[in-house]
Amino acid sequence: MQAINRTYREQSFDTQGVLKILSILIGMMVLAALVSDGVFLQPKNLVNLIYQNAMLIVIALGQLLVIVTGGIDLSLGAMVAVTSVLLISFQDYGMGAAILISLIAAVAFGMVNGVLVTYARLPAFVVTLATSQIGYSIAKVVSGGGAVYTGFAGTELPTNLTDFYTTGVMGIPYPLIVCLIFLAAMGLYLRTSYGHFSFSIGGNERAAFLSGIPTRTVKMAVYVISGILCCAGGILFVSRVGMGDPQAGNWLPLDTIAAVSIGGASLSGGVGTILGTFIGVVILAVLNNIMNLLGVPPTVQPAIKGVVILLAVYLNSARKQN
Amino acid sequence: MSMKIASPARLTAWAGRNTAMVALLIVFLIGSLFVENFLTGLNLSAILYQYAIIGFLALGQLLVILTAGIDLSQGSLVALTSIVTAYMMRSFGITVAVISGLIASALLGFATGFIVSRTRIPAFVVTLGSLGIARGLALLIADAKPISIEIESFVDFGRANLLGIPVSAILWILLGVGLAFFLKNRRIGRHIYAVGGGEESARLSGVDVKNVKLLVYGLSGLLTAIGGIIWTARLSSGSPIGGTNYEMESIAAVMVGGGSLFGGVGSVSGTVVGVLLFGVINSILNLVGISPYWQGTIKGVLILAAVALSQIRRVHTTH
Numbered sequence: 176m177q178a179i180n181r182t183y184r185e186q187s188f189d190t191q192g193v194l195k196i197l198s199i200l201i202g203m204m205v206l207a208a209l210v211s212d213g214v215f216l217q218p219k220n221l222v223n224l225i226y227q228n229a230m231l232i233v234i235a236l237g238q239l240l241v242i243v244t245g246g247i248d249l250s251l252g253a254m255v256a257v258t259s260v261l262l263i264s265f266q267d268y269g270m271g272a273a274i275l276i277s278l279i280a281a282v283a284f285g286m287v288n289g290v291l292v293t294y295a296r297l298p299a300f301v302v303t304l305a306t307s308q309i310g311y312s313i314a315k316v317v318s319g320g321g322a323v324y325t326g327f328a329g330t331e332l333p334t335n336l337t338d339f340y341t342t343g344v345m346g347i348p349y350p351l352i353v354c355l356i357f358l359a360a361m362g363l364y365l366r367t368s369y370g371h372f373s374f375s376i377g378g379n380e381r382a383a384f385l386s387g388i389p390t391r392t393v394k395m396a397v398y399v400i401s402g403i404l405c406c407a408g409g410i411l412f413v414s415r416v417g418m419g420d421p422q423a424g425n426w427l428p429l430d431t432i433a434a435v436s437i438g439g440a441s442l443s444g445g446v447g448t449i450l451g452t453f454i455g456v457v458i459l460a461v462l463n464n465i466m467n468l469l470g471v472p473p474t475v476q477p478a479i480k481g482v483v484i485l486l487a488v489y490l491n492s493a494r495k496q497n
Numbered sequence: 498m499s500m501k502i503a504s505p506a507r508l509t510a511w512a513g514r515n516t517a518m519v520a521l522l523i524v525f526l527i528g529s530l531f532v533e534n535f536l537t538g539l540n541l542s543a544i545l546y547q548y549a550i551i552g553f554l555a556l557g558q559l560l561v562i563l564t565a566g567i568d569l570s571q572g573s574l575v576a577l578t579s580i581v582t583a584y585m586m587r588s589f590g591i592t593v594a595v596i597s598g599l600i601a602s603a604l605l606g607f608a609t610g611f612i613v614s615r616t617r618i619p620a621f622v623v624t625l626g627s628l629g630i631a632r633g634l635a636l637l638i639a640d641a642k643p644i645s646i647e648i649e650s651f652v653d654f655g656r657a658n659l660l661g662i663p664v665s666a667i668l669w670i671l672l673g674v675g676l677a678f679f680l681k682n683r684r685i686g687r688h689i690y691a692v693g694g695g696e697e698s699a700r701l702s703g704v705d706v707k708n709v710k711l712l713v714y715g716l717s718g719l720l721t722a723i724g725g726i727i728w729t730a731r732l733s734s735g736s737p738i739g740g741t742n743y744e745m746e747s748i749a750a751v752m753v754g755g756g757s758l759f760g761g762v763g764s765v766s767g768t769v770v771g772v773l774l775f776g777v778i779n780s781i782l783n784l785v786g787i788s789p790y791w792q793g794t795i796k797g798v799l800i801l802a803a804v805a806l807s808q809i810r811r812v813h814t815t816h
Contacts, residue, residue: 291801298759300567301752301804304745305797312793320790429569429625442619474641474737478633485626488618 192439196454196491203461211468220464222348226340226415228460229350230255231430232453234408236361237401238431239452244394245377245444246292246299248401251408251431252424253310254284258409260318263419266326270333273326278406284310285402289395307428314421323419332417340414350411357407362449364400369393377444434459437487458487516806517754517770524774528781535784538661545666548776550575552669552769553724554747555754556676557717559768562751563680564692564713565760566620570609571721571747573631575740578602578725580635583644583735591651598729599722605631606718607711614710624714628744635737644735655730665727670769672720677765689713693760750775753803774803 207215214220234251241248258277265273284306291302325331343349364370372393375383384390412423436442437458438451462483466476512519528535554571561568582598589597609627613620646652657664680686691699692709700706729735754771756763778799782792 295805297801297804298752298757300758301749301800304749305800305804307797308793308800309797312790312795312797315790315793316788429628432621433625436619436622442621472641474636475633477629478637481626481629481633484629485612485618485623488622489616 192491193448193450193454196437196439196451196458196487199487199490200454200458200461203458203465207461207465207468210465214468215464220468224460224464225348225351225354227463228456229354230408230411230415231427231434231460232354232456233357233404233411234427235431235434235452235456236357236449237404238428239435239438239440239447239449240361240364240373240397241299241401242432242435242440242442243377243444243447244373244397245380246394246397247303247432247442248288248398249300249303249428250284250288250307250310251401251405252427253307253314254281254402254405255409255412255424255427256314256421257281257284257310257317258406259413259423260314260323260419260421262410262413263323263325263332264317264327266330266332267328270336274410277409278403281402281406281409282399283402284405285399286395288402289398292398293391293394303428311421311425314419318419318421320421322421324417332413336414337417340411350415353407353411357404358449358453365449369396373397374445377446379445430459433484433488437484437491439491455487458483515767515770517767517774517803520753520803520806521770521774521777524777524781528777528784532781532784535781540780540784542658542661542663544773544776544780546663547779548772549663549665549669550724550728551743551746551750551775552666552772553672553720553727554743555750555768555772556669556673556765557720558744558747559751559754559756559763559765560676560689560713560720561620561717562693562748562756562758563689563760563763564710565696565758566613566710566713567624567748567758568609568714568717569621569624569744570605570627570631571717572740572743572745573628573635574602574605574718574721575725575728575743576635576737577605577631578722579729579732579735579739580639580644580737581735582726582729583646584638586646586648586651587644591648594651595726598726599719602631602722602725603715603719605634606721607715609718610711610714613714614707632737639735639737641737643737646729646733646735651730652733655727655733668723668727672723673765673769680765685709685712690761693762695761746775749800753800771803 204215234255238248238251258281261277261280262273265276268276288299288303288306291297291306292299339349341348343352365373372383372388372390375386375388376390376393380390408424408427413419432442434455435447435452436455438448438453438455440447440451459480462480463476466479471479534540554575558568558571578598578601581601582594584594585597586594605627609623612618612623612626616623655665659667680689688699688704688709689712691702691704692706696706725740728739732739750771751763751768752758752771753774754763754767754769756767775796778796779792782795787795
């Protein structure tokens, strides 16, 4: 246990790596402020940045946890689509019931992923690729194919849910508060024994199993947590756009993997930090923001984003060669 | 695979080694017996026609997966190929256009392979980057609009049949046979398996690991481009937004055909069977009239079942 604690601490305070991506981020922010004539630093733009990326931060935390155990979750987008559709469709029974139903669905989804990865021992990539198709398909069946705005019986979305996204307390927007709560919760989880075990499993699953770690339960937990975070992401999505979309979030799996990798996590497991992931999301967010402020045509944006992801991951991986 | 005597034991052993083939036979039998219009020349030809394109991509994906890599850029490369081909066809004619399309995709494939083999960035992230780059280039060249193709002979080539069989499918099978021979009998083919089986031991036995990896991504780009050109011909235009998620289908086909993402395991025949399995299932679902909304669920469950079966086999053979 002592050894596990130490390795975790080394990973979580991987100062060199964090400093490296932090300097990339600061460089980008300075660039953004300069090229946009200060527009970037205006409160309105920064708040927008939070609005646009709150969901990505919450969901990237789930991806981080899965990747730390050596897995991968490609079904994040589908889970957001399912929860967003269920949340809107079941409003007839009250918002509380709707949230409960979508939470149950997300947990069930995570459990299916977990059972197939841990007990059936199928590769996580294929399992979540398949459940992603299943999720989008179920979302379409429930919604009837297109986006949904009202419940089955026609109940309108209560305005307090959509207001929630654009208001806050003491000038701090609610979406930001939600992000901070989830960041803190994940920080606490990684400090529990299960959190430590997740790192050990990613480092060497066989060794972890032989040293008495309940590898199966820990891996199950990881996929279920990813599901729960997607449910939270789905609720944020609905409160932002006011609809359930069966095609929501198809960019989420790849964007979260990009953010987690930029943040210094290894796709082979065992390494990764919350701070790194957070910075990874912010780098992607600032990049998108700069391109929009500069009026870079949307046609060129994916190419620039691809190059930046590659560069950021390269800079952060060069260190590990030694 | 010799079956001199079809004894039950031999048969079970063969079925254990060829789960995808068994699944294909079962699904095919179900289709022939219970689904109207399934077992007709027209329908079988349509299955080949539709799935030959994914077939080319899957052959490239197989090479990459054999080295324990992955290529997520295939769908975007289809779009890039189609845009370059359509763009060049406007002023330079078919030959130059097709060659430019092939070169553009292969070049990007080699660039991907260069980064994968010379840095420690995981293939997943590198190809994620080239996915964005290829898509961006396609959108940039095309100015985000489709480019139409007026040359009839090119469009006809995409839809041509030989003795009732789509030419694209014949080309796919021929390429598959060639690739199977190459993998089995040429030195580089064996090296591809060796790299996937264990990079360090391959390097120590004198395999040029870096260049083998460089090669597979280049070939994946080239094979994807062949699929992309046929796709363009059928569409009679270049589309910068087409081909999205094609890589997921090619990965699924390789996996169902017995490939392992850990590398070193997989075959051309398995991959071809995997592609055909998806084609046959898709055709049955459409003929039976199952709502397209449900099809994703059924396909997802079938992918899981097929991979679970091939996994059982692997556990049996390794212990």
